[in-house]
Amino acid sequence: MFKWQIDDHLELGLLEWRHAEELFAVVDANRAYLREWLPWVDGSKTVADSLDFIQRSAQQWADNRGFQACILFKGNIAGMIGFHRVDWQDHKCEIGYWLRADLQGQGIVTKCCQALVDFAFTEWQMNRVEIHCGAGNIKSQAIPVRLGFVQEGIQRQAAKLRDQFVDHVIFSQLRDEWSARR
Ligand SMILES: CC(C)(COP(=O)(O)OP(=O)(O)OC[C@H]1O[C@@H](n2cnc3c(N)ncnc32)[C@H](O)[C@@H]1OP(=O)(O)O)[C@@H](O)C(=O)NCCC(=O)NCCS
Incomplete structure (x- = not known):
């Protein structure tokens, strides 16, 4: 299995078919907490739905549209992080993430x-x-702020979350800004 070591306890790993049961168990155990901000949670009802996500992630990678990685903490799935909307023409992409409730704050x-x-x-x-x-x-917004992203503005009613539309705060980091921070 491909793994990317982040620190002593933390790795990013390629999402594989064999992870379907563990991934679903994490989603299921964190359902009430995750559904507050993630619209896909209510649609993830069985292991087959996690398998479907793994297949779509593999297809995304095969199509050169980015990848989804599992966050492994001490070898166990703690959450997911990955790229969305990879735009090779304009050299831009978006990052999304979620983490198990009990591992927050570290x-x-x-x-x-x-x-x-x-x-x-x-x-x-x-x-x-x-x-x-x-x-x-607020917890999610603290991440780009901590990493030196710039808040650009608000996309009004950008996403449907359960029965209402929610605004999105858009953060970005440009190549020049990233270079200057290094
Ligand atoms: C938002 C979410 C991803 C945050 O996960 P997290 O790992 O706790 O976030 P961070 O990496 O920013 O951790 C920051 C916290 O760790 C603490 N911390 C400890 N060591 C740290 C370190 N080395 N570096 C940074 N922060 C550290 C910070 O003080 C902060 O604590 P606080 O939240 O009490 O202020 C998580 O709450 C989540 O998955 N929520 C539900 C789904 C969701 O909202 N996804 C995002 C959709 S846009």
Whole structure:
């Protein structure tokens, strides 16, 4: 299995078919907490839905549209992080993430996100990386802020979350800004 060591306890791993049961168990155990901000959670009802996500992620990678990686903490699935909307024409992409409730507050997603940002600018020669956060999702917004992203503005009613539309706060980091921070 492909793994990317982030620190002593933390790795990013390629999502494989054999992870379907463990991934579903994590989603299922964290359902009430995750559904507050992630619209796909209610649609993930069985292991087959996790398998479907793994297949779509593999297809995304095969189509050169980015990848989804599992966050492994001490060898167990702790969450997911990955790229969305990879745009090779304009050299920009977006990062998304979620983590198990019990592992919050240790900087886990900040560390993994920094690794993906570095990857985007070095390996893919991106010029711009975006992170979109729900307007009330303060914990998620703290991540791009901590990583030196600039808040650009609000996309009004950008996503449907259960029965209502929510605004998104758009953060970005440009290649020049990333270089200056290093
Ligand atoms: C948002 C979410 C990903 C945050 O995960 P996280 O790992 O706790 O986030 P961070 O990496 O930023 O951790 C920051 C916390 O760790 C602490 N911390 C400890 N060591 C740290 C370190 N080395 N670096 C950074 N922060 C550290 C910080 O003080 C901060 O604590 P606080 O939240 O009490 O202020 C998680 O809450 C989540 O998955 N929520 C539900 C789904 C979701 O909202 N996804 C995002 C959709 S846009």
